[in-house]
Amino acid sequence: MAPNDSAETGSGTKGTAAGRRKAARYIVPVAVAGVAAATIGLVPALASTGDPELPKITAQELIERIAASDTERLSGTVRISTDLGIPALGGLADAFVQGGGAGGGGASADPQERMTELASGTHTLRVAADGPDKQRLSILDNASEYSLIRNGDEVWAYDSGSDQAYHATADESARDSGEKPVHPAPEGAPATPKELAEQLLEAAGPTTSVTVDGTARVAGRDAYKLVVKPKQSGSTIGSATVAVDAENGVPLKFTLLASAGGKPVVDAGFTKVDFAKPDASLFTFTPPKGTEVTEADDAKAQHEQGKGSDKDLGKGLGKGLDGLFPGAEGLGAEDGSVKVIGEGWNAIAEIGAPGGAALPSKGSEKGSDEMPAEAQQFLDSLGDKVTGTFGSGTVFKTRLVNALLTDDGKVYVGAVTKDALVQAANNAS
Structure with missing residues (x-):
């Protein structure tokens, strides 16, 4: 068993700008909650089968292993369950998704609309990545599939149930000027398990305890369990546990618990994972004949029109x-x-x-x-x-x-x- 070795984060993570860490520490709990509500990228799920015997490792060493991980190729199946305790609004939520938000505009394949589905309930995803410019995420339903695909500067989203597609392009001038390229998921959401873990650890400050708490088997792989929790009382957050692949440092599972107890607020992780190069065909997409395609600029205009009088308040x-x-x-x-x-x-x-x-x-x-x-x-x-x-x-x-x-x-x-x-x-x- 791995030791219960503690590393307090009072000294901060070396190399991180002081101003950025100070801002992050101010709102650690909300940062964690924001990650939980936005777990929509290549985030992991459940599948633990026994506790393997692994070499001893400290919390600091495990954090460094996550940061040093250079794994950019993977594919697998992810299961994510989210229970934020948000009151059910009946068909209102569906109306937002299918109707494109409060204003009734937008495409049902728009990622900004569809990814909100992962904020509640249990979902099965298929994920694949081949470097920073090729990613695919598919949400599987009983009778349909929603896929979000990035291949270089091209981003496609396709809803097989409604036969609608969304298309976005990052032009070369934006890339040459250093601006952020188009992202396959809503901005602010982590795109990989590594990003999720790094955001959590970066936000940790002197009021945070970080420990290694044993080992686990996740998706058939040996992993260490890194536990992050508050030292203070009075928080609604109990702890966040990241299962880290013992071989390559890739986070395989993320579990967020509320201090009040009960089932996890977020329990997300791989049930199957493969670190070989995915098939190139996974990252190509051509809309089927008859598909209704909405361009990103048109979808944005529809959203802005739908905001109506709330636009200024939202900006404010x-x-x-x-x-x-x-x-x-x-x-x-x-x-x-x-x-x-x-x-x-x-x-x-x-x-x-x-x-x-x-x-x-x-x-x-x-x-x-x-x-x-x-x-x-x-x-x-x-x-x-x-x-x-x-x-x-x-x-x-x-x-x-x-x-x-x-x-x-x-x-x-x-x-x-x-x-x-x-x-x-x-x-x-």
Whole structure:
């Protein structure tokens, strides 16, 4: 058995810019939750069969082995189960996926729409990669398959159920200028198991414990188990475990547990994996005759049109948290009025409403700034009403991230308890 050797991350990972690490540490819990909600790339699943005897290794050595891994070729089957505890919205979620979002625009094959399916339930994926420019991910359904394929500058997505396709191209000028090339998955989401693990470890700070906790067999391969968890109490996150291939350092499995217990929030890993060069045909795609093809620019225009009056609010909620955690774009105040209360796993982001505007209040009169009673009732059903010296508001809960939305337009969000959010709002008032 491998030793239970601990490596604390107070000194940080050498070579990482101090400013970047400081920003990441501010919101470690949300970073982990963002990774969990966006586990849509070549992320791993379940398949443990016994605990192999492996040479002893320290946590620091295992982290270095992950960072040094240069494996870029693989193929296999992935199983991912996600339970964020988000209230079911009946057919509303399906309408967003099939209808292209709130505005009703967009293609059903658009990755920005379809990848949200992996935020809940259990899914089986087939994945393949041959270097940084060739990747394929397929979500398997009972009667259909959704595939996302990247081959150089070309990205195709195809939904066999609706016979719709999505196409994007990265032009050479963008690549020559150093801009990011087109990515096969929504930006902010990890594209490989290695990226997922590295984001998690990079965000770790002095409030984090990192240990090697035994070994495992994943997809028929020997692996070490790296466990990352908070030293602080009060976080909604219990631990994150990464099963790391003992031979090549590739993360094979990722499991995220809530501090409240229960089944994993995210349990994702390979059930089969092969590190040989995948067949080149996996990365080629030609739309079948009769397929409805949507170009990326057209899909973007449809999304923008669908946002309607919410566009400015979305932009306003966009800049305050940029760079703090994956997928943070779209979650901050336009004027930068965001600050972090506390640190580490108990960090809470306080976000001011754009322009200092308060939220609409309950009411139904047309032409007023009041929220219709029906809308207020729906909003209340998704959260808990709370009061304090700050006034009143609603706490919206998942198994990981909770958010307090005050009636005067402020937001307090973090992977902490409801009481911690209320206390933070009271202290800030």
